Amino acid sequence: MKFIYFLSLLSLMAISSGISARSTHSDNDGLPVITGADQTGEYLPHLKGKKVGMLVNQTSVIGHTLSVDSLRALGVDIRMIFGPEHGFRANASNGAHVADETDPKTGIPIISLYGQKRKPSAKDMAAIDVMVFDIADVGCRFYTNINTLADIMEACAETGKELIILDRPNPNAYVDGPVLDMKFKSGIGRFPIPVTHGMTIGEFAKMVNGEGWLPGKMKCRIRIIPLKNYRHDMMYTLPVAPSPNLNTPQSVLLYPSLCLFEGTIISQGRGTYMPFTVLGSPALKGLYDFSFTPKPISGMSENPLHKGQECYGLDLRNYDTKALHSAGRINIKWLMDLYQAYPEKDKFFDHTQSTAIGRIERLIGNDLFEQQIKEGISEEQIRKSWEPGLSAYKQMRKKYLIYQ
Numbered sequence: 001m002k003f004i005y006f007l008s009l010l011s012l013m014a015i016s017s018g019i020s021a022r023s024t025h026s027d028n029d030g031l032p033v034i035t036g037a038d039q040t041g042e043y044l045p046h047l048k049g050k051k052v053g054m055l056v057n058q059t060s061v062i063g064h065t066l067s068v069d070s071l072r073a074l075g076v077d078i079r080m081i082f083g084p085e086h087g088f089r090a091n092a093s094n095g096a097h098v099a100d101e102t103d104p105k106t107g108i109p110i111i112s113l114y115g116q117k118r119k120p121s122a123k124d125m126a127a128i129d130v131m132v133f134d135i136a137d138v139g140c141r142f143y144t145n146i147n148t149l150a151d152i153m154e155a156c157a158e159t160g161k162e163l164i165i166l167d168r169p170n171p172n173a174y175v176d177g178p179v180l181d182m183k184f185k186s187g188i189g190r191f192p193i194p195v196t197h198g199m200t201i202g203e204f205a206k207m208v209n210g211e212g213w214l215p216g217k218m219k220c221r222i223r224i225i226p227l228k229n230y231r232h233d234m235m236y237t238l239p240v241a242p243s244p245n246l247n248t249p250q251s252v253l254l255y256p257s258l259c260l261f262e263g264t265i266i267s268q269g270r271g272t273y274m275p276f277t278v279l280g281s282p283a284l285k286g287l288y289d290f291s292f293t294p295k296p297i298s299g300m301s302e303n304p305l306h307k308g309q310e311c312y313g314l315d316l317r318n319y320d321t322k323a324l325h326s327a328g329r330i331n332i333k334w335l336m337d338l339y340q341a342y343p344e345k346d347k348f349f350d351h352t353q354s355t356a357i358g359r360i361e362r363l364i365g366n367d368l369f370e371q372q373i374k375e376g377i378s379e380e381q382i383r384k385s386w387e388p389g390l391s392a393y394k395q396m397r398k399k400y401l402i403y404q
Contacts, residue, residue: 033236036166036202036225037062037134040074043164043225046130047076053120053128055082055113055152059136059168059240067134067166072106079128081110082120084135084148114144119151125159133165136242137201139172140256141180142188142363149201150190150208153220165224167202167402171252173232174198174328175397179389180365188362194390195330195365196256198397202226206400224402231404235325244300251276253321257331263360265350266338267311271295271304279338280313282306287341290315313338332379339373 036042040062054060054068062070072078081103101110111124120131133152137145156163177195191213197204202224209219230236237249246252251274258276261268269278271294278292285291291312294304314334324331342348349360349370361367372382 031229033169033230033234034228035168036227037067037168039225039228040070043132043166043223044071044074044076046162046164046223047071047132049077050129051077051079051127052130052132053080053082053124054078054132054134055084055148056132056134057084059238059242060134060166061240068103068106068108078106078108080120080124081108082124082152083110083112084114084145113148113151118147120155122159125155125161128161131156131161131163133163133201133205134168135201136168136238136240137170138238138242138246138252138255139170139196139198140259141177141191141193141195141197141365142259143255144187145201146197146204147187147190149205150213153205153208153222154214154218157214157218157220160221162221162223163205165202165205165222167200167224167227169227169230169234169236169238170198170200170232171236171238171249172196172256172325173200173234173236174325175390175394176256176329177390178365178369178386179393181367184361184365184367186362189365192393194386194393195260198232198394199400200227200230200402203400203402206402207397210400211396226402232401233404235322245270245275247273247275248277250317250319250321253324254316254319257324257334258316260330260332260335260360260363261338263349263363264335264338265305265342265347266313267292267294267305269294270301271297271307273297274317275300277317277319278313278315279334280306280311281342282309282311283343283347284312284338284341285310286312288312288314332382336373336379340376345374 037060056068060067068078068081100112103110111120113119131152133149135145137143153163174196175194175198179194180189180192182192205222208214214220238252241247242252246255255276258268258279261279266279266281269275269292272292280292291310293308293310294306295308296302339345339348360370368385
C-alpha cells in the first residue's frame with residue numbers, strides 16, 4: 001500500500017510545449033511555487049540528443065506524472081534510473097538493501113544505490129552523457145538523500161559529466177541542532193552540518209562543492225533549475241510522501257524532532273500507520289493514557305521496536321507543527337520529558353533492542369547530549385552548548401543560498 005498525499009489541484013499546462021505545471025502551494029503574495037521539474041522548458045534543451053541517467057523516486061513528478069514517464073513522452077532518451085534508499089517506487093523499509101531491477105513500465109534498468117553500491121560505477125556513468133537529480137528532501141542531516149546527492153556528485157566529478165538538479169522545496173527549511181562532530185560521522189551523518197540544515201537540494205549541492213566535501217576536494221559541474229516564488233520561511237506541504245514511514249504532512253514536519261528517539265528505547269510509531277506522529281513504550285503504562293501497538297507492516301517496518309506490545313505515550317497527530325516552523329527549532333523537550341518519566345532510566349538510551357539506526361550520538365551529532373539529558377540540564381543550557389558551531393554554520397550557509 002502506498003501512502004501518497006492528496007495532490008493539490010494543479011494549474012496544468014501542456015508539458016509537451018515545455019510549459020510547467022504549477023503547484024498551488026503559494027507564498028504570501030499568492031504566487032504558486034513552481035518546482036524545477038515543472039519548468040521543463042528550462043532543462044529540456046540540455047537533455048535533447050543525450051543519453052540521460054536519472055536519480056529519482058516516487059516524489060519525482062511533473063504535475064501528477066512521474067518525471068521519467070513525462071520526459072520519455074517528450075522524447076528524452078533515458079538510459080538508466082538510479083534509485084536511493086526505499087527504492088524507485090518507495091516500497092522498501094528504512095535501511096533495507098534494495099536490489100537492481102528493471103522498471104516494468106518502461107523497461108529501463110534501475111540501478112540501486114542502496115544495495116551493493118552507494119554511487120554509480122564507471123560502467124554506469126559511461127552509458128550516459130548527463131545525470132538528472134530530482135528527489136524531494138526533508139531537510140535533515142540523518143535523512144539519506146543528501147548522502148546520495150554527494151555520491152552522485154562524486155561520480156559525475158570523476159567522469160566529467162554534468163549534473164542537472166531539479167530543485168524542490170524543503171518543508172523543514174529552518175536551521176537548528178548541534179553541528180555534527182565528525183568523529184561521529186556515519187551513514188546518517190556525513191557532513192559538518194546541524195540536524196536541520198535549512199537548504200534545498202540545489203543549495204546543498206552548492207555547499208558540497210564550495211566547502212570541498214567531495215573526495216580530494218573535487219568539484220562537480222552542476223546546473224540547478226531553481227524554484228520559482230519560493231522562500232525558506234514558507235510553510236510547504238510535499239505533494240507526495242517522501243518515504244514509507246513519512247506518510248503524512250504531519251510526520252514530515254515532526255521527523256526532525258522525533259527521529260532523535262531512534263537512539264532510545266521509545267517507539268516513534270514504526271509498525272503502525274501513524275509513524276513519526278506518536279511516541280511510546282510499554283514501560284510508560286499508567287503514566288500516559290494514549291497507547292498503540294506496533295506490528296510488522298510490509299514495506300514500512302517488518303520488525304518494529306516493541307513489536308506486539310502496547311506502548312503508552314504521546315499522540316502528536318494534532319500537534320500544531322506551525323509552532324515548530326515559526327520557532328525555527330527542533331523540539332528536544334519531548335525527549336527530555338519522556339526521559340524524566342521513564343521508570344528505568346539506565347535503559348532509556350539503550351538502542352540495542354531497536355532495529356532503527358542506532359546511537360543517539362550519531363543522531364544528535366555529539367557525545368554531550370545524552371549526559372545533558374541524564375543530568376537534567378535545561379533546554380536553554382543544552383542549546384547554548386551548540387554554539388559557536390551553529391552560528392558559524394548559519395554564516396557559512398549564506399554563501400550558498402539561492403532563495404530568501
